[in-house]
Amino acid sequence: MGFNNQRIALAALLLALAGGLAQAQGFSLREVAPGNFVHVGSLEERSPANGGDQANVGFIVGSRCVAVIDVGGSLPVGQSLRAALRRVTDKPVCYVILTHMHPDHVFGAEAFRAEGAEVVSHGNLPAALAQRLRTYLGALRRDLGDLADGAGIAPVTIAVDVDQERVLDLGERRLRLRAWPVAHTDNDLTVLDEATGTLWLGDLLFVDHTPVVDGSITGFLKVMDALAAIPARAFVPGHGWTATAWPAALAPQRDYLAMVVRDTRAALRARRTMEEAVDTVGASAAPNWTNFDAFHRRNVTAAYAELEWE
Amino acid sequence: MSIEQIRQAMVAAMFALLALPGLCNEKAEPDPARSQYWPPIRQMMFGERPIEDGRDVLRIYLNTRADDASTVPVAVKAQIDQSDGRYIKTVFLIVERNPSPAAGVFHFTPDSGRVQVETRLRFEDFSFVRAVAELNDGKLYEATRWVKAAGGCSAPGGKFRIPENMIGQMKFKFWDDTVEAAKPALVQLMIRHPNESALAADFDPTRTPRFVRSVKVSYAGKTVLTADVDFSLSDNPSFRFFFVPGQQGELEAVVEDTHDKVYVHRATIVEGVPLPGG
Numbered sequence: 001m002g003f004n005n006q007r008i009a010l011a012a013l014l015l016a017l018a019g020g021l022a023q024a025q026g027f028s029l030r031e032v033a034p035g036n037f038v039h040v041g042s043l044e045e046r047s048p049a050n051g052g053d054q055a056n057v058g059f060i061v062g063s064r065c066v067a068v069i070d071v072g073g074s075l076p077v078g079q080s081l082r083a084a085l086r087r088v089t090d091k092p093v094c095y096v097i098l099t100h101m102h103p104d105h106v107f108g109a110e111a112f113r114a115e116g117a118e119v120v121s122h123g124n125l126p127a128a129l130a131q132r133l134r135t136y137l138g139a140l141r142r143d144l145g146d147l148a149d150g151a152g153i154a155p156v157t158i159a160v161d162v163d164q165e166r167v168l169d170l171g172e173r174r175l176r177l178r179a180w181p182v183a184h185t186d187n188d189l190t191v192l193d194e195a196t197g198t199l200w201l202g203d204l205l206f207v208d209h210t211p212v213v214d215g216s217i218t219g220f221l222k223v224m225d226a227l228a229a230i231p232a233r234a235f236v237p238g239h240g241w242t243a244t245a246w247p248a249a250l251a252p253q254r255d256y257l258a259m260v261v262r263d264t265r266a267a268l269r270a271r272r273t274m275e276e277a278v279d280t281v282g283a284s285a286a287p288n289w290t291n292f293d294a295f296h297r298r299n300v301t302a303a304y305a306e307l308e309w310e
Numbered sequence: 311m312s313i314e315q316i317r318q319a320m321v322a323a324m325f326a327l328l329a330l331p332g333l334c335n336e337k338a339e340p341d342p343a344r345s346q347y348w349p350p351i352r353q354m355m356f357g358e359r360p361i362e363d364g365r366d367v368l369r370i371y372l373n374t375r376a377d378d379a380s381t382v383p384v385a386v387k388a389q390i391d392q393s394d395g396r397y398i399k400t401v402f403l404i405v406e407r408n409p410s411p412a413a414g415v416f417h418f419t420p421d422s423g424r425v426q427v428e429t430r431l432r433f434e435d436f437s438f439v440r441a442v443a444e445l446n447d448g449k450l451y452e453a454t455r456w457v458k459a460a461g462g463c464s465a466p467g468g469k470f471r472i473p474e475n476m477i478g479q480m481k482f483k484f485w486d487d488t489v490e491a492a493k494p495a496l497v498q499l500m501i502r503h504p505n506e507s508a509l510a511a512d513f514d515p516t517r518t519p520r521f522v523r524s525v526k527v528s529y530a531g532k533t534v535l536t537a538d539v540d541f542s543l544s545d546n547p548s549f550r551f552f553f554v555p556g557q558q559g560e561l562e563a564v565v566e567d568t569h570d571k572v573y574v575h576r577a578t579i580v581e582g583v584p585l586p587g588g
Contacts, residue, residue, distance in 0.1 A: 186470035
């Protein structure tokens, strides 16, 4: 091995060590637009190894205060996010915004309680989450064991009604929140940072991770059309990451959902039963997505139960 | 014992049952004869009456590994023909690990055509599903299937709230383009209803959960199917079954829920004429 090669190997070793340290400190953050910080979660299924770190979460810093957008799937994830935030800014957290009710986005709330922030969500979130809470907490305990300790929800103090917008001012930075009709869930909320044109989508956009329908598949497609018309300059999906530009980045998810709708309608026309549809619809899309087995068949079940009324 | 009495007794005993270890971590299918959930349910529903292996009388069809615990399609199909001499009078459909395990009690007559009923179930935990057929001679036969699905009862009554003015909407969906007199025809009855579970996490125990409790289907004034059902059925309850049409007659469904609302849906069926939609 020549001198240069040794140097390269040493540099690689140091980099690996630094990477390990960064990981030990908790949490990777990327500044996707000025003042917009995102932590990209794991695409793997929830396990003690990843501690419930599935969703993309982050925060936006204004001149006066900070808005956190989603708090992660467990108290440790929420704590890591808060620690990462505190390495970036000392400003108070004035808003905790929840993009929808799913556990991987909301269960780290306890980490931000001491901030005394307003908790902001879609108007349908409190009821939707209350109904599912026991199931969600039970499943979290089953998957994470002790790492589920401290998981819980924060009482919502600002609710945005469906189809309404609400503007939050962080000081020289206005966030435009919009509560959508039934799509991924019945309580999807997006955040647009007007200063940078950054659109935080929650799970209205999945990248690489199989899209999940826990609301209405036809509603999801309609909302995606409306999203595509927003002239965002940067965007944050709920899962996964991509270098593709907006709105082209919506295409894989739209193609998947449209395929499930088309093929489920065809199965209904051919008078296939729900089981037959679930066995046949869309299986060829598997190579395009992670966690396909865990979610695709459920999506077809939901699509069938929705579309059979047409 | 009525399904209502069974439900009340079982929901009262629910907390004791829930204290039994959960089955979600079980990897292999357990032995149905050793289930600790079945003896009290069996005792309450059938007392000491013997129950025979039912493989020649009825079968359960469902996916052992369910994809969505709140919507698990299940079919119970008779292996014998209905005749005046020997027929299936009642099918009890039981999800033994559900807090209200008697999901449905379906009544048939010699005129029911083929005894087959398909519906969709919620599962609170990995569970055996049992279908017990009572024949006209009073004998009981059982079929059993193991299902891995959990969280479907404490999951909400739907992915979104059904507006009040839509509750009770119904649709008949036929599996053929036309019917032929005297030939059993397959039809699906769809009911728009939240079928609220008393087990949803935010459920107020002082309120009566609103779910469909009875379904009666008749053709030309003769009973096709009657069912006492429960919130172990999925939201927007669905039933698929056979009826035997004549040259012309009205198919009628009467559905009653626990808030004493009654919904009626009718369709006129004429031999050889394309079947009505919705």
